[in-house]
Amino acid sequence: MLWAGRSAIEIATAVRRGDVTATTVVEEHLHAISERDSKVGAFRLVREQAVEESKALQKRRDLAELPLAGVPVAVKDNVEVAAESTRAGSGATADAPARDDHETVARLRAAGAVVVGLTNMPELGLTAFGDSAYGIVRNPWNPSRTAGGSSSGSAAAVAAGMVPIALGNDGMGSLRIPAACCGVLAIKPGAGLVPGPADDWDRLSENGPFATTASDLALALSVLAADPALAEAWRGGSRVEPRPSMLRSVWADDDEIWEPQPPQDSPEPFDLRVAYAPQPLPAGLPMDREFQAAVRGAAETLRLAGHTVVEHGARLPAWLGPATIATWLTRAAASVSDLDRRRLERRTLALARVGRVLGALKLDGVRGRERWSGYGADQWFGDADVLVMPALAAIPPKAERWGERGFVRNALTNVRYAPATGPWNMCGWPAITVPLATHSSGLPIGVQIVAPPGGEPHLLGLAAQLQSAHPPLRPPGFAF
Numbered sequence: 001m002l003w004a005g006r007s008a009i010e011i012a013t014a015v016r017r018g019d020v021t022a023t024t025v026v027e028e029h030l031h032a033i034s035e036r037d038s039k040v041g042a043f044r045l046v047r048e049q050a051v052e053e054s055k056a057l058q059k060r061r062d063l064a065e066l067p068l069a070g071v072p073v074a075v076k077d078n079v080e081v082a083a084e085s086t087r088a089g090s091g092a093t094a095d096a097p098a099r100d101d102h103e104t105v106a107r108l109r110a111a112g113a114v115v116v117g118l119t120n121m122p123e124l125g126l127t128a129f130g131d132s133a134y135g136i137v138r139n140p141w142n143p144s145r146t147a148g149g150s151s152s153g154s155a156a157a158v159a160a161g162m163v164p165i166a167l168g169n170d171g172m173g174s175l176r177i178p179a180a181c182c183g184v185l186a187i188k189p190g191a192g193l194v195p196g197p198a199d200d201w202d203r204l205s206e207n208g209p210f211a212t213t214a215s216d217l218a219l220a221l222s223v224l225a226a227d228p229a230l231a232e233a234w235r236g237g238s239r240v241e242p243r244p245s246m247l248r249s250v251w252a253d254d255d256e257i258w259e260p261q262p263p264q265d266s267p268e269p270f271d272l273r274v275a276y277a278p279q280p281l282p283a284g285l286p287m288d289r290e291f292q293a294a295v296r297g298a299a300e301t302l303r304l305a306g307h308t309v310v311e312h313g314a315r316l317p318a319w320l321g322p323a324t325i326a327t328w329l330t331r332a333a334a335s336v337s338d339l340d341r342r343r344l345e346r347r348t349l350a351l352a353r354v355g356r357v358l359g360a361l362k363l364d365g366v367r368g369r370e371r372w373s374g375y376g377a378d379q380w381f382g383d384a385d386v387l388v389m390p391a392l393a394a395i396p397p398k399a400e401r402w403g404e405r406g407f408v409r410n411a412l413t414n415v416r417y418a419p420a421t422g423p424w425n426m427c428g429w430p431a432i433t434v435p436l437a438t439h440s441s442g443l444p445i446g447v448q449i450v451a452p453p454g455g456e457p458h459l460l461g462l463a464a465q466l467q468s469a470h471p472p473l474r475p476p477g478f479a480f
Contacts, residue, residue, distance in 0.1 A: 173421025323368020
């Protein structure tokens with residue numbers, strides 16, 4: 001296969017030039033899915049009609065102008081695709097086909113992308129695991145481990161080279177967590193940049209893309225946001241005004257295991273104030289030492305690229321964790337309100353039950369969210385332009401049928417391995433996950449970079465600089 005595993009930019013350029021047809025590209029990717037997905041379980045539905053759609057695309061008069069000409073994309077199964085059912089990982093949702101494309105899907109199609117399938121996710125997107133009534137999404141790096149969640153299948157499909165770009169969404173980390181698990185990039189846009197999912201979790205959830213390169217990610221985000229300027233954002237970011245600092249300059253660690261090199265063939269240079277927090281979690285929540293080292297390594301790479309790098313000395317406030325968990329659980333309760341509970345999984349019922357109790361007691365996280373989004377996040381963040389921190393706290397759990405288990409095991413496992421993403425949904429700030437290295441377990445390590453509102457260009461620019469020094473990771477066992 002010549003095109004499966006290629007970047008979206010390579011594919012679109014070749015289709016626009018006439019070096020290959022969109023139909024050939026789509027057929028090769030459908031073949032890759034048929035060969036690889038039995039090992040991964042990324043797709044709930046593969047759209048064979050994508051071939052006919054690619055033939056129609058090939059006849060478009062504006063083909064030579066389309067930024068995603070002929071690029072196969074996968075869509076998370078809670079985003080509407082016309083004529084397909086939207087099951088959201090649940091047997092309790094309606095199987096009637098959607099009348100219209102969601103606006104994000106419509107924008108992808110208008111830009112020349114071809115939807116090849118809908119990807120698996122945990123029921124209603126409530127957990128950071130990849131299992132549902134439709135199967136278990138397995139990590140392409142190690143099938144015994146979860147691909148993360150809730151945009152499980154989208155991340156796994158990109159990691160395994162079945163599509164170059166996939167669409168997911170993120171309500172408490174559901175883009176960044178599976179991206180870190182699977183060794184790909186994902187960006188959660190800031191509030192309002194991209195049209196959100198139908199159930200946006202009271203404005204907590206944002207739609208966003210997965211890709212293997214920063215340039216592909218920037219291109220996908222530019223299409224989803226209808227902002228062509230974002231396609232070039234990976235080349236550098238603009239400066240923002242500094243704010244009051246809570247940071248201190250430190251660079252010393254006897255346990256340092258990184259030997260970063262200055263980026264080669266780097267994007268355009270730009271100077272930001274980069275803070276890094278190897279262990280930002282409140283006391284009582286441990287952080288894997290290799291993940292901490294990855295953050296230090298990313299910070300040193302960015303220092304060598306010309307940025308001002310400082311260490312963030314404070315941990316996230318202790319009250320934020322309970323507020324984030326309470327918000328998650330009360331959103332779970334809201335998500336099941338119109339569904340037949342007899343058809344829901346044990347896990348979903350348990351999460352919703354606790355959420356209803358918390359809501360009845362007025363312990364729904366609303367005050368904490370208001371406090372964090374009102375002034376807490378800005379005050380804690382300090383005067384940095386961006387903050388580098390771990391994306392996960394522990395390696396991904398086993399790929400098992402977590403939906404058949406109860407509240408305690410699901411909640412504790414979620415919180416222990418993926419507690420660092422939710423705060424940035426609580427305040428609506430943009431955040432990106434960038435794969436950086438391989439853990440001693442053999443799984444990838446991703447770092448999370450956060451920016452204040454409007455900081456997406458910074459995130460894309462820094463992701464490109466990190467990738468120039470730490471090339472994209474590929475899971476073993478898949479040919480690219």
